Amino acid sequence: MCELESPDYFHVPKRGKVEIRKGTAPEEDRAEVEQAVWACPTQALSIKEED
Numbered sequence: 001m002c003e004l005e006s007p008d009y010f011h012v013p014k015r016g017k018v019e020i021r022k023g024t025a026p027e028e029d030r031a032e033v034e035q036a037v038w039a040c041p042t043q044a045l046s047i048k049e050e051d
Contacts, residue, residue: 002045006036010045018044 002010002018009029011019018040025033037045 002036002040005039006032009033010036024050 001012003012006029009020009022009025009032011021013019034047037047
């Protein structure tokens with residue numbers, strides 16, 4: 001689940017939808033965030049590249 005993979009960036013309250021704690025991530029955290037997006041059971045997350 002995304003919160004377990006990246007708790008600094010995502011939170012899922014009981015019976016709730018995922019909450020994004022931080023909207024952007026530095027390059028050193030990218031692998032962690034990508035893993036969380038991949039692990040999301042409902043595929044509700046995606047990564048949008050900035051221009």
